[in-house]
Amino acid sequence: MLSVIGSSLVGLGVAILYATWRAALPRHGRVIGWASIALGTGVWSWATGADRGIAIALIVLCISALCCVAVSGSIAFSTPQEKTKTQPKKNKRALGDQRSDDAGIARSQSVGWMASKRLSWLLTAGPVAALLALSTALASHQMLIWAGTLPENALVTELFLFPVLWGFLTVWSLMAQSFSGNTQTVAKKKNKAKTVQRALSAHGVLGVAIAAGLYLVCLSGTVSVFKDQLEVFEQRKEIPQVSALNGEELLKASREAIKLDPDTKHLVVYPPTQKKNTAIVGTDNRSHYADAKGRLALQKVHPWSSFLIDLHYYLNLPHSFGMIVVAIFGVLLFGMSLSGLLAHPNIVKDAFSFRRGKSSRLMHTDIHNRLSVWTMPFHLSNSLTGAMIGLASISAFAIASLNYEGDTSAVFAPVFGSEPPVDLRSAPIARMDLALLHVQENYAFTKPVLLVLHDPNTEGQYLQIFAEHPDRLIYAEKYNYNRDGEFLGTVGSADGSIGQQVGDSVYKVHFGSFGGMPVKIAYALFGICLLFIIHSGMRVYFLKRQAREKNTAGMYGAWLGIALGAPSALALTLPVSLVLPLTQAQLQLLFWLGLVLAVCFGFYRGYRSDSRAALAASPVVQQLV
Incomplete structure (x- = not known):
């Protein structure tokens, strides 16, 4: 209510x-x-x-x-515009004016040179801004530690400052460079107008530079919001429905999973919940659905969902490198949001406005601006949380080198907890049943969603039960137990320091998994809006270039190959994976091959239309006609 x-x-x-x-x-x-x-x-x-x-x-x-x-x-x-009489413009090309041709060629070369110059500046300024941002964030981290701040609070501050400063410095450098060679123009413009023009220039450079990659990341992210539902849909055989697993059934399924993968370092159990009536037991190499009696009934196979997540997390690149690349797109998306705000001084006045009956460029500009403004909280939160996740490895390496003798696990221990000493002597499997019973009796208000047993069947094994707290953004509180099922304490994600709570909330904020299906649908809607924002921005860019120069249809066709080809290729791979037993690697190859063909076809069609238009506009052809 x-x-x-x-x-x-x-x-x-x-x-x-x-x-x-x-x-x-x-x-x-x-x-x-x-x-x-x-x-x-x-x-x-x-x-x-x-x-x-x-x-x-x-x-x-x-x-x-x-x-x-x-x-x-x-x-x-839908409101028609009153038509006004306009005087027809003289077509100098029809008169065979060679001076107009020369001016158009010179203007085209000038625009192309300026675009290349700005992109080159971005490739130079971006890494420099990253180094400055990382250095400043690390200095802030060290100062907070020396001032007595809790390590987890200092770490989360550093993880937040790094992408924010990187995006800000990149935008600032592009704005400073956009008028660096034209001091007379700068002197004539008012301060407000200068800021708007510089922000527009920076916004355009960032958009053109990252549009293709950002579109793929946003597309895969929008679909992966429904990852759990897609995995169930993709499973070809009937999945056993389980309402609950008692302790004995849990141990039975766990022993069977370890028997299939005896060298595993982790045992992972997703118990049934109110939202999901399935039980999943997995190791480092495989996962199975368990039935109501604790038997492993069906192996979990979902190559398309794995391909989708890999595309969103890593762009199908090697994981360590790909996660950083995707994080950079998050940083630059934050920078584009910042430059867009600076370029839109009348954001309140124009909050709902559309310019009726104007040109196609202004129509796409209005759509771009209105959608951007009212989905801004989504853009900012997702870009920053994604960048924090992806850049955490860089921050951890730097902090570990400064404070922990290169031990990156010690960097995250204050936030997510530390592991006990390793003891690989053989031992029976941990009493997961007693641990789960302890949570149910003493923390009945929580909902266990994940059990992770580290180093199973060893003397040093220990169990973590991840339990959701109602009405919280944290992923879960971690309840720790030894191999005898004795309670060791919690990590503090629910009631610990602000750094622990914020650090554990990043995942749910990024993926929208904190409000059930309504929030997932809302996130999917915002993701679709972001795809329209990217496309409308590129549409405006090409319309501007078309007004100033020739031969833009080929590049716009290539962009349409990405904008239309990527969703089509993604949609095509799903039914193919349901019909044919393709692996994740084969689905990746099929997707990228389809995308490359779509881009080439779009460029070819655009290039041919440009060639026909140029031929029709030539003075010789017009005289013959």
């Missing part, structure tokens, strides 16, 4: 802001609108906890605003 009231208040606040913008209400209606949004956020926080309530209220805010944007756009685009 409280969630309905909170959503209604947030939606009402957005509706009041929209009515105020359309002048249906006086200006002080903005105060009422924002007050209603704040009140709705408070209700959500009261109902579901502060961190989770704020996140869900922001989702409701974005969806409500997108609905208002859709209404405003439909009104603007």
